Amino acid sequence: MAILKGNAIVGQSGGPTAAINATLSGVIRGALADETIGTLYGAYNGVEGMLAGTYCNLSEIFSDPGKLSTLETTPAAALGSCRRKLPSPDSADPADAAVYTALFAFFRSLDIRYFFYIGGNDSMDTVAKLTAYAAGHDYEIRVMGVPKTIDNDVMGTDHTPGFGSAAKYIAASVGEILRDCAVYTTKAVTIVEIMGRDAGWLTASAALTRVTGSEPDLVYLPERVFDFDRFFADIAVAFKRHPNVVIAVSEGLRLADGRYVGESAQSGASDAFGHKYLSGTGKALEIAVKEKFGCKVRSVELNILQRCASHLASATDIGESVAVGRAAVEAAVSGVSGKMMTIRRVSDQPYRTEPGFEEIDKIANRVRVVPDAFINEAGNGITDEGVAYLLPLIRGESYPVYRDGLPVHLLLK
Amino acid sequence: MAILKGNAIVGQSGGPTAAINATLSGVIRGALADETIGTLYGAYNGVEGMLAGTYCNLSEIFSDPGKLSTLETTPAAALGSCRRKLPSPDSADPADAAVYTALFAFFRSLDIRYFFYIGGNDSMDTVAKLTAYAAGHDYEIRVMGVPKTIDNDVMGTDHTPGFGSAAKYIAASVGEILRDCAVYTTKAVTIVEIMGRDAGWLTASAALTRVTGSEPDLVYLPERVFDFDRFFADIAVAFKRHPNVVIAVSEGLRLADGRYVGESAQSGASDAFGHKYLSGTGKALEIAVKEKFGCKVRSVELNILQRCASHLASATDIGESVAVGRAAVEAAVSGVSGKMMTIRRVSDQPYRTEPGFEEIDKIANRVRVVPDAFINEAGNGITDEGVAYLLPLIRGESYPVYRDGLPVHLLLK
DSSP states (O other): OOOOOEEEEEEEOSSOOSSHHHHHHHHHHHHHHOSSEEEEEEETTTHHHHHHTOEEEHHHHTTSTTHHHHHHTOOSOTTOOOOOOOOOTTOOOHHHHHHHHHHHHHHHHTTEEEEEEEESHHHHHHHHHHHHHHHTTTOOOEEEEEEOOTTOOOTTSSSOTTHHHHHHHHHHHHHHHHHHHTTOOSOEEEEEEEOOSSOOHHHHGGGGGGGGTOOOSEEEOTTSOOOHHHHHHHHHHHHHHOSEEEEEEETTOBOTTSOBGGGSGGGOOBOTTSOBOOOOHHHHHHHHHHHHHOSEEEEEEOTTHHHHOGGGEEHHHHHHHHHHHHHHHHHHHTTOOSEEEEEEEEETTTTEEEEEEEEGGGTTTOOOOOOGGGBOTTSSSBOHHHHHHHGGGGOSEEOOOEETTEEOOOOOO | OOOOOEEEEEEEOSSOOSSHHHHHHHHHHHHHHOSSEEEEEEETTTHHHHHHTOEEEHHHHTTSTTHHHHHHTOOSOTTOOOOOOOOOTTOOOHHHHHHHHHHHHHHHHTTEEEEEEEESHHHHHHHHHHHHHHHTTTOOOEEEEEEOOTTOOOTTSSSOTTHHHHHHHHHHHHHHHHHHHTTOOSOEEEEEEEOOSSOOHHHHGGGGGGGGTOOOSEEEOTTSOOOHHHHHHHHHHHHHHOSEEEEEEETTOBOTTSOBGGGSGGGOOBOTTSOBOOOOHHHHHHHHHHHHHOSEEEEEEOTTHHHHOGGGEEHHHHHHHHHHHHHHHHHHHTTOOSEEEEEEEEEETTEEEEEEEEEGGGTTTOOOOOOGGGBOTTSSSBOHHHHHHHGGGGOSEEOOOEETTEEOOOOOO
16 A cells, blocks of 8 residues: 555544543544654534634644643543534535535645544444545545444444443442432432433443442343333332332333333423423433332433543543554554444453454444343343443543642643 | 540431541541540441441441541441431420430440531431430430531531532533533533532532633522523523533522422423422423523433542542541540531631531521622622632542442441
8 A cells, every 4th residue: 555645634523422532632642653644633523624624733732742641531522523414425416516525625725635533423424425435536535433432332343432431430420329329228219310322331331330249229221121010010129128229221211112211101291381391211210110109219310421521531441542543543544544443352351452443334324232141131130241341441540630629621622 | 524434426317428438437537546435336327226226336347447548438428327306305205205215225335425426407406405415314425516518508617528529529520511512513501400409509619610711601509589581691691602501500599489490380390190390490491491592402410429429529528527527536535515516717828727616506507608709790600709718628639449440438337
């Protein structure tokens, strides 16, 4: 493969994670270390910034590499994000063609020969489309996608950058909630609602507290149909063990008829104007359990904190996220293009991973769910095999630097 | 004052905090170091345990003092808690008298001459009543209360043990939410609901992010009447600055007519059975803002995480909580009884505090609210004077020990 000299640009896209800036740091580290890449630019708000001409010079900003460690402990996309999907590169619509013309004019103007896109499904779609368009339009550019999602539901990779940190935050928070709930002797149910609409990886992470000696009584994933009667029966059994029942549920739980639990009759909340609104899975279950058992019931929604809690990131996740970003640069420079970076688990004992890459079309638009072997037979808990898969991903603490009692973040825009 | 030899017991009461076990550790450290105290017992679930005879021998458990540091980073009451209020010591009701008879029989059986009660208002009430009863019943016992509450609303003390850690968690989480919200360019409002029904100390702590360079656009405390029209006008102004508006609100916000915002017309949610339920302040405001502005709106309830997040405790708070527990033992041994421990701020530059004590009747049943000088004129933000008061309380990180990626907690029951 011929050496391709020129400049590079990196963008971030999709929802925030605690590790997306660690991957950005990896790309920066890779580009700074490589002599075939001249300047590394950063596009603000992903593809939007390349269309609007809003970007920064990362080679210059990080000429002091000491800043990179601060970037690695800063949550959410430091370059800003977007949710834009590109049109088909073959579209006959002049408006669609204009988007590509504008993008490639931008690339030409800065002599961009490498584009790294850190994001979710839409970003991988963008990588595939730009690769296809470039092939037919006499402009050599190497394009690499680097996945990030707390959801861990991407095919072709052992796990996704960003997942381990979210899992660690969830498990540690559930551990603290378990202590909080244990102090009283009166009957009470606490329901913790965890993100993950289509796959239960994050909710399963609540069971990691098992290694501390106490764990949620029940864990429900979207991989299993949710049934209120079985749920009530499970709680009744748990009450025989102790008065404080703690339950982890995925926001994506669905009933046999396909409706989300938050849309079920048990949760048909409406506001003063008569508008129905989804009360959320945790709230719906809270109302139902209160109705059934008459005891104290509380629901706790971990909400966006689980995707942006850099103060409790997994050192394993941050390290791998940096490594996969750096490996994306190395792969592109060596000639690879149009691929998505992956993490391969090459050993369990000791846990060891290596960056790799895969064809995007093998991966795109498919959801990797929690396998049967990780879910117990009753469908209300996680097996030891599941815990063994998850545990290495949360190991190690990535502490930010604190100033005046608060984590220091690095802002790029 | 004569030397009073004998044993001691300590109990915990009221809602969890991240520092209540640090105070317990201080009491243990004080008792282990003092020769007039024989054995220190721990009552399970506060007064309940003394009535039920369920307790442990803390002198024995902590003969290895290395465990104390683990106790100090364990959230919620390790001895369990209760919410029991004692009857009047002068009550003519035989059932009431029987409670005191039972308690003092318990004290006599273990030769308990010192009782330390770590808790909220109910605990201070218990301390006052036991002191009064003992005085008239020929049994010498010294009783000391040690306050703990994340709410910081106790009179007679500069701040309460437990508050600084909750404030640090809130400020750090809001800092991460600010980063999370900043990534998109579309209009959105994020409302963070924070604990504190009667006083806005915890909500005010969201403004501590000011020292990092970005902070919530608006902060509303229960010390000011909440008005929907002013709220909407404030948001409109904030939108002129940037598309991502972040707002911190207290759960205790009330309208001019005294109703909680969560009880207002804007939030009159009811379930499928027609039962009205309080949707929470954040959810009520979320619905109202969505209705008014039509943009993306999200509410995030920090919920019980803010009171049990030991993984992000303030080293200042944990240190002071230990010191005040230890000082309670020293004061009692020196002859003090029937008092509540306090924290006095003896210097601002540098920040320095000392433990003290106060008469309980000067303190009980009164709420210390956020002073006017800490709230801006518009009633939608915190002054620099307020930030200056709060900032020292969150300084320093009290890291727990991690094993397998999760904080290690110490269980006593």
